[in-house]
Amino acid sequence: MRIERLGQDKIRIFLTFDDLSERGIQREDMWQEIPKVHDLFTEMMDQAYTEVGFDATGPLAVEVFALPAQGMVVIVTKGKYDHPHMGGGASYEDELPDEVYEMEVTLETSDTILYSFDDFEVLIEAAHVLHHMLFDIGSLYKYNGKWILRMEPEQLEEGKVPGLIAVLAEFGEATSVTPAMLEEYGSLIMGDHAVEQICSHFKRQS
Template sequence: MKIERLSQDKIKIFLTFDDLLERGIQKDDMWREIPKVHELFSEMMDQAYSELGFDASGPLAVEVFALPAQGMVVIVTRGKMNGSSEERTSDDDDADDEIYEMEVTLEQSDIVMYSFRDFEDVIQVCRQLQAAALTEDGRLYAYNNKYILALEPALIETSRHNAVIALLAEYGEATSVTYAMLEEYGKVIMPSEAVKEICTHFFN
């Protein structure tokens, strides 16, 4: 579980599928109101407080983004509290169960995204993807001093999907950036057919 602060009132939590499995939670459970998910959220907020000093009391907007092959990104935004903290602590013990007032938004993206530290790694993975006839598609972005290759699974044969992921993982790492964040804050280097374009420029 990785936690980082995006602003004074906003944090980002990246959960791998291993993080979920360790807690007995399946990917689809995040869409359900079950005790395990509440326990996970409490654990995330405790860790956010201990690592970042992020106080999660009061109303919270929670956005959950499911990423294929990577895990989940949870964006937590703290809202303004109505009333004083004295009013909250004067409630009975049952209030502990409702300490987080959450408005949860869920979004699932099928787009596969991997980040690379060096452009040379991008060149090599594109060469391998083309040589294995896995895909020539893709969009290439620059974001946070890294290169991110985004692939649309619909344009990859289902039977070859795992092979694509394996190659990407060999040269890069799964990114916790959501596609929405990438579109908003990333710089587009190649808007389409990135694998083909890179191979054309560097190997022909």
């Protein structure tokens, strides 16, 4: 579980699938009103207070983004119930006791695959490996000093996705950035066929 403070009243929490499985939670459980999901939210808020001093008293707007290769990104905002809901999300009032947390939860899911790379040379190496599997895919962004490779589900053959993710995980790391954040705050470097372009312009080191 990774917690980052985005502002005075906003934090971002990144949960890997390992974080969820350790607590006996499946991805689809986040859509359920069940005690172990309540326990997870309580644990997140406790850890947020300990690590970044985020006081979760009062009304909270909670946005949960499920990403296929990364896990869950949870954005928590204090005192805002009137934030615009993003298209496609289910919204419900969390029934936690008022004296604990009062939350409105918005759930979103995305099939976009996003992986970040600290070093462009490592990204070049990953692109050359990926090129043998799927060459005409991907867009490349620069965000917070990292290179982010983005792949949409319609670009991928379903049977090749596990192998693709295995390569990405070997060279890069799952990122807590959502597609919407990348589009709003990232810089688009290569809009189409990023893997092919990288391989065409840059040679492997080894």
